[in-house]
Amino acid sequence: NAGVTQTPKFRILKIGQSMTLQCTQDMNHNYMYWYRQDPGMGLKLIYYSVGAGITDKGEVPNGYNVSRSTTEDFPLRLELAAPSQTSVYFCASSRDSNEQFFGPGTRLTVL
Amino acid sequence: QKEVEQDPGPLSVPEGAIVSLNCTYSNSAFQYFMWYRQYSRKGPELLMYTYSSGNKEDGRFTAQVDKSSKYISLFIRDSQPSDSATYLCAMSESAGNQFYFGTGTSLTVIP
Numbered sequence: 001n002a003g004v005t006q007t008p009k010f011r012i013l014k015i016g017q018s019m020t021l022q023c024t025q026d027m028n029h030n031y032m033y034w035y036r037q038d039p040g041m042g043l044k045l046i047y048y049s050v051g052a053g054i055t056d057k058g059e060v061p062n063g064y065n066v067s068r069s070t071t072e073d074f075p076l077r078l079e080l081a082a083p084s085q086t087s088v089y090f091c092a093s094s095r096d097s098n099e100q101f102f103g104p105g106t107r108l109t110v111l
Numbered sequence: 112q113k114e115v116e117q118d119p120g121p122l123s124v125p126e127g128a129i130v131s132l133n134c135t136y137s138n139s140a141f142q143y144f145m146w147y148r149q150y151s152r153k154g155p156e157l158l159m160y161t162y163s164s165g166n167k168e169d170g171r172f173t174a175q176v177d178k179s180s181k182y183i184s185l186f187i188r189d190s191q192p193s194d195s196a197t198y199l200c201a202m203s204e205s206a207g208n209q210f211y212f213g214t215g216t217s218l219t220v221i222p
Binding site (some may be wrong): 004033034035040041042043044047048058059090099100101102103104105 | 115117136144145147152153154155156157160199201210212213214215
């Protein structure tokens with residue numbers, strides 16, 4: 001099993017550009033999550049999904065969108081990038097929602 | 112008031128020392144408590160998972176939950192340089208609910 005994979009590893013965006021962060025898991029987990037991690041701020045939940053076709057907002061959803069068309073994939077979309085979205089983004093998945101497995105992260109800089 | 116409070120450190124100890132890491136929380140409805148280890152530039156990995164109050168031991172690691180004091184701890188015995196990482200506590204009310212993470216404690220074990 002590859003576990004949770006994320007692409008790209010690094011990205012630099014200009015203000016106003018858009019991009020999609022990809023997340024795929026091969027563990028057949030129902031639950032998937034997107035977090036952002038800022039220095040000294042811990043992990044903040046952006047969006048989560050309890051299964052294909054079902055998504056819900058987390059603590060900091062503004063400026064982001066998600067979709068969950070398959071069990072394996074949970075892409076995160078940034079429509080109009082802003083400097084405040086500079087962060088490290090982690091995708092996670094879990095079978096029963098209490099033991100989350102994290103991907104390696106995407107480092108995003110918005111200039 | 113933050114949901115979860117964690118001393119960011121940094122904490123520096125000699126090899127072989129016993130390390131104590133702690134988190135406090137304000138929400139008495141939290142029932143699931145987790146400790147994650149995060150190496151530099153990597154995603155968090157689950158170390159310990161406990162439900163409700165009590166102790167759980169796994170090798171050199173012991174997790175304690177005191178719900179009456181709203182306080183959780185992670186003890187590392189015989190600490191090794193490979194334990195040098197950031198340790199994050201996390202908790203949730205019930206299966207399927209949002210996780211709340213602490214900001215993480217940075218630990219360095221000096222050979």
